[in-house]
Amino acid sequence: MNLQAIRILFLKDLFLSRRPLFAYFVAGMAASALVCVPNTTLTFIGFILVVTVAIAAGIHLIGTLMLSEFTDQTRLFVMSLPISLLDYSIGKISVVLTTYLIPWTSMFACLVIATYVLGKPGNVVVLPAIFLFLLCGFMLQLMTAVISESVGWTICVMVAGNVGLNVFMMKLFANAEVAATIKSDVLSWPLVILQIISVELLIIALALVAAFLFQTRQRDLV
Amino acid sequence: MKKELDSSTATELAASMEGVSKSYKHFKLRSIDFSLEKGTVAGLIGPNGAGKSTTMRILMGLVQPDEGTVSALGKSISSSEASSKQDIGYFSDDMRLYKPESIGWHMQFVRSLYPSWDDGYAAQLLDRFGLIAHQIVKGLSHGQRVKAMLLLILARRPKLLILDEPTNGLDPVAKHEILTELMRIVEDDSRTILYSSHNTQDVEQISDSITFIDRGRVIASSNRDEFVERWKRIRIHAPDGWKTPSMEGLRLESSHRNLHVLSLSNFHEQVPNQLQQSGIVIEAVESMTLEEIFVSSVMRGREEIQS
Numbered sequence: 001m002n003l004q005a006i007r008i009l010f011l012k013d014l015f016l017s018r019r020p021l022f023a024y025f026v027a028g029m030a031a032s033a034l035v036c037v038p039n040t041t042l043t044f045i046g047f048i049l050v051v052t053v054a055i056a057a058g059i060h061l062i063g064t065l066m067l068s069e070f071t072d073q074t075r076l077f078v079m080s081l082p083i084s085l086l087d088y089s090i091g092k093i094s095v096v097l098t099t100y101l102i103p104w105t106s107m108f109a110c111l112v113i114a115t116y117v118l119g120k121p122g123n124v125v126v127l128p129a130i131f132l133f134l135l136c137g138f139m140l141q142l143m144t145a146v147i148s149e150s151v152g153w154t155i156c157v158m159v160a161g162n163v164g165l166n167v168f169m170m171k172l173f174a175n176a177e178v179a180a181t182i183k184s185d186v187l188s189w190p191l192v193i194l195q196i197i198s199v200e201l202l203i204i205a206l207a208l209v210a211a212f213l214f215q216t217r218q219r220d221l222v
Numbered sequence: 223m224k225k226e227l228d229s230s231t232a233t234e235l236a237a238s239m240e241g242v243s244k245s246y247k248h249f250k251l252r253s254i255d256f257s258l259e260k261g262t263v264a265g266l267i268g269p270n271g272a273g274k275s276t277t278m279r280i281l282m283g284l285v286q287p288d289e290g291t292v293s294a295l296g297k298s299i300s301s302s303e304a305s306s307k308q309d310i311g312y313f314s315d316d317m318r319l320y321k322p323e324s325i326g327w328h329m330q331f332v333r334s335l336y337p338s339w340d341d342g343y344a345a346q347l348l349d350r351f352g353l354i355a356h357q358i359v360k361g362l363s364h365g366q367r368v369k370a371m372l373l374l375i376l377a378r379r380p381k382l383l384i385l386d387e388p389t390n391g392l393d394p395v396a397k398h399e400i401l402t403e404l405m406r407i408v409e410d411d412s413r414t415i416l417y418s419s420h421n422t423q424d425v426e427q428i429s430d431s432i433t434f435i436d437r438g439r440v441i442a443s444s445n446r447d448e449f450v451e452r453w454k455r456i457r458i459h460a461p462d463g464w465k466t467p468s469m470e471g472l473r474l475e476s477s478h479r480n481l482h483v484l485s486l487s488n489f490h491e492q493v494p495n496q497l498q499q500s501g502i503v504i505e506a507v508e509s510m511t512l513e514e515i516f517v518s519s520v521m522r523g524r525e526e527i528q529s
Contacts, residue, residue: 005304008334008335072321073317076284076316077317081332082308082335084304219286221283221285222279
């Protein structure tokens with residue numbers, strides 16, 4: 001493993017994604033600010049925008065940093081340089097994950113702080129479950145992109161994730177234990193939320209391992 | 223190439239392939255044996271889809287062969303190993319740079335990976351190729367894009383250059399600029415070039431040795447001058463009912479009434495006498511161009527497979 005090569009690849013991709021990254025960061029902050037406005041309609045619109053930014057950022061960054069290397073034929077250029085498949089895989093997966101986590105973490109932190117400050121501590125408990133669901137969807141898209149190298153299949157996973165999110169949120173808010181916690185002025189962590197978070201973290205870890213293993217076991221680099 | 227180079231045991235090899243095979247769904251590279259002597263220019267000529275690019279990608283470690291061994295510059299080549307690529311410059315017509323970025327940005331990126339990067343030479347190449355560092359790749363013409371990629375390869379001063387159809391689709395001026403630069407590189411005896419094309423004229427200009435490849439097989443390989451010396455076209459006048467005599471390397475190319483055109487892949491002084499013994503009159507013995515030799519080799523190879 002060549003750490004210097006990984007660092008160069010990471011910085012190269014970070015630079016190449018600077019424009020969408022900045023756009024999604026700004027859009028995410030604006031959407032989060034809208035959630036904090038003390039108006040039910042604007043809060044709802046803001047939350048929808050937060051989810052939209054998270055989903056759009058995921059597919060856009062995977063497309064820009066990973067799938068475009070195949071469609072634009074830049075991967076052949078990169079792999080002709082003194083870079084091993086291991087270096088390439090570590091650099092690529094880490095930069096895609098990092099660039100996604102920048103707007104994701106910013107929006108999540110912003111909403112957690114705002115919800116707490118606005119005096120709705122009970123609402124805080126649903127945020128990790130929803131945001132980790134979004135991260136799960138992103139990781140599954142990333143895994144699909146690595147395995148299939150296909151824009152079509154990656155979009156299919158994104159659409160499935162989007163539909164799944166709606167069902168997930170409906171079920172989450174319908175849960176009696178969760179509903180009681182949301183109304184509470186005291187922050188507490190219901191067992192069901194902890195179970196959901198555990199499953200989400202497991203899916204994220206499995207998708208990451210699968211993407212990495214598949215990427216590093218390819219026999220042909222182009 | 224192998225036949226010729228193996229006879230010279232004292233020569234140092236820049237690259238070699240032994241028994242290399244690779245299967246795809248609709249294509250198979252079959253047991254390729256190939257050696258490349260250090261300090262020479264080797265041409266790899268083949269029609270589209272012959273296996274030139276696959277051979278070069280295997281040599282570069284970009285594609286893992288199903289069978290066989292590959293080495294370059296004294297190191298075993300594998301897709302998991304990167305150090306062997308440090309001294310190899312690879313160009314492919316399928317290769318693309320990042321469209322939104324400039325040539326200068328690419329130069330900085332490649333420079334950061336190569337301690338051998340030569341800033342002075344890079345500046346010279348920019349000037350010779352008529353490129354501007356801040357030009358955005360998206361706005362480059364095909365010729366400028368090829369020259370920019372070659373600049374990125376040549377400025378790191380690789381010991382082995384693997385160039386897959388670098389002059390494909392170029393205008394005559396751009397082609398001349400690139401071939402001139404390659405000829406400058408060849409003046410340095412320590413540097414080796416493997417150059418592929420389906421255009422025999424380009425390869426003939428700069429190559430010391432030439433290998434023909436078709437349908438995943440090496441069909442002929444030799445020194446460039448030997449090819450031209452050994453291959454001859456013989457125009458004959460033959461009596462009715464004459465049949466092509468059994469002679470190694472002899473092939474009937476075309477016939478019109480009693481006039482026949484033969485090609486011979488191993489011509490020597492005794493050949494005219496041997497042919498005349500079969501009752502024919504030799505009208506002319508002509509040299510063949512490399513393109514004619516290539517086409518004849520391909521057709522012979524295909525006939526052998528069919529028979």
